[in-house]
Amino acid sequence: MAPQTLYIDPNTTTAGDGTSPQHPLSKLPLSFRPQPGTHLLYRRGSVARQPFPLGSGSEDQPVVIGAYGEGPKPLFLGSIDVSSPELWVPAGENRWRCTQKLPPGANLIFFDNDNEHCGAMRWSHDQLTTPRDWCMAEIVDNQIVERDYLLVHAENNPATQHQRIEFVPEWKYIVFRDDHHHIRVRDLEFRYIGTHALQVSGGHHIEIIDCDIAYVGGAIFKDRIGINGLWVRYGNAIEIWEAGHDIRVEGCKVYETYDAGFVAQGSSAPGAIRDVNVRNNWFYDNGFDNFDNSWGEHAILRVAFEHNTCVNAGGGWGYVTEGRPRLSEFLPDAIGWHVFLDNQAIADSTITIRHNIFCDAPGNPLVRVRQMPGDGWRGVVMDHNAYFQSDPDDPLFDVLGQRFHNDDLDLYRQQTGQEHTSIIADPHFVNRDRHDYRLQPDSPCNGLGANIT
Known part of the structure; x- marks a missing residue:
């Protein structure tokens, strides 16, 4: 044919x-x-x-x-429009119930003057006390109880108070499985997705080019309770789970994700995740991290994260609706790093992280290494990156609990063998407030980070 x-x-x-x-x-x-x-x-x-x-x-x-x-x-869009006033009926005490039967929810997004505002998910009806609070699943006796209706706190019909309302189900959106290969996705935008936007789970020769991905995640992690007995939420923008090879991510803008901008985790066998190139992208306002290799017992091979611009790890809608430290299994520690290495087999992996700009992870290190065997660094190359924390009291690196600040860069290099040509410098973005992460002509970081508009 x-x-x-x-x-x-x-x-x-x-x-x-x-x-x-x-x-x-x-x-x-x-x-x-x-x-x-x-x-x-x-x-x-x-x-x-x-x-x-x-x-x-x-x-x-x-x-x-x-x-x-x-x-x-x-x-x-992975969401369902619930903007019609006819869908909402009063439920007492400044609560409104959506009469449309909905699947389990991950997020609820309100629009005012074309600007998005995520509502705060609450864990019981009694917690609905502030406008845009919403609830579907309740915690009863430390168990999730799914309700088949949506409640929102509002003085009047929420559909008349807001320009638009989008309900985000806890669904994955696109999953590239074993029988999906040699696919190029380009020049598309993905928004309002409850779990993962683009997941590779066995697929290979997948290209994601010049795409925008935003407002992802928030689904309840029903298989697991956090270390403090709290239920947690999750959702990544681009994820390789258990297996995937010959993957290319380039020219994308990835932001406002509950968890990771990009993650390669859970490798099902040595090298099941391999030959991955994440290059020339903007990652910003993502809640957990931007490069994540975790949940692994097996090595990942030839994975490169290069020429990316990463800004404000730990920010985004999850922080806005939950505060800091955000809900996670790491509580009481805060989350939000640009690079997170947590793989038992990292010594046998081949991971290259070079030519990137890592700017700001408020209250946290820019890079966190949680697991590292004695010779673990032999599988990792990190160099020729630019690091910057607006608050100099925030560390650059955390390796197995040892923190390194600006003045400790030489000690970090000595102990790890990494970052010998990397710099600490304010990137001088064109307009950070408007998320224009191009570099000004006088930037000390020219030649690093992503070259996109």
């Missing part, structure tokens, strides 16, 4: 056969599976509420999921 290009506009009212931009499909049949060489192109400026279908390509004919036309990137 000859390679096929299909044009899709999820918002069109005059659906065609999809063979040209002038006659796009409104949706694909449920049975549709891309074949080698298939291009699925979504109209720029459109909004889709269903994931794109997955298939497999070949080395010379990958499946391409991308965009056509002018304007902003096609937007894929």
Whole structure:
């Protein structure tokens, strides 16, 4: 079969056969599976509420999921619109119940003047005391009790008080499994996803290029209680779980994720996670970390994290709604690092972290190493990075509980053999308040970090 290009506009009212931009499909049949060489192109400026279908390509004919036309990137939402006033009824004590039957929830997002505000998830109805507080699952006798309705604290009908309300179910969005390979995803935007936005779980030869990923995570981790007997939440933007190889992530903006911007964890066998290149991306306001190799008993091989700009680890919507230290299994310690290494097999791994900018992890080190056997550093190369903490009292590194501040860089180099050409310097971003992390001409970090706009 000859390679096929299909044009899709999820918002069109005059659906065609999809063979040209002038006659796009409104949706694909449920049975549709891309074949080698298939291009699925979504109209720029459109909004889709269903994931794109997955298939497999070949080395010379990958499946391409991308965009056509002018304007902003096609937007894929993992959420459900609950903005209609008719969906809400009073439930007493400044509480409103959504009458629409909903799956378990991870987040609730309110819009005012086109700005997003995440509501604060509460663990019982009695805790609904502040506008935008919401509750579905309650903790009763230290057990999760799922409710099939959503409650929100509001003086009046919340749908009349806000421009829009998006309910985020605790679903994964796109999962690349063993039979998914040679797929290129580019020029798309993903938002409001309750668990993981893009997860590789056995897939290989997957490329994620020039995509934006935001407002991810918040699902309750129902299999585990934290070390202090508290239930915790989770969700990553881009995750490799247990297995995946030949993975490329480049040119992306990843922000406002409850947990990790990028994670490679839980390797199911030595080298099951291998040949991964995460390069030239912006990661900012992500709650847990931006490069994460944890939960591992096996080595990961040839994993590179290079030329990325990482800002404000531990920030984002999770911190805004839960405060600091944010809810996690690490309490009473705070979380929020740019790099987290916690792999029992790290000595046999090959991890390269170079040419990055790591800027600010308030109250925390920029890099935390939680597990490191005696010869563990032999599998890791960290060098030619730029580090900066706006508060000099915040450490740069934490290795097995030993903290290193600005004045300790030489000692850190001596003890670890890492970072011999790295610098400590304010990056001089173009406009940090507006999340413009390009570098000014006089930046001491020019040549480091990501070169994207």
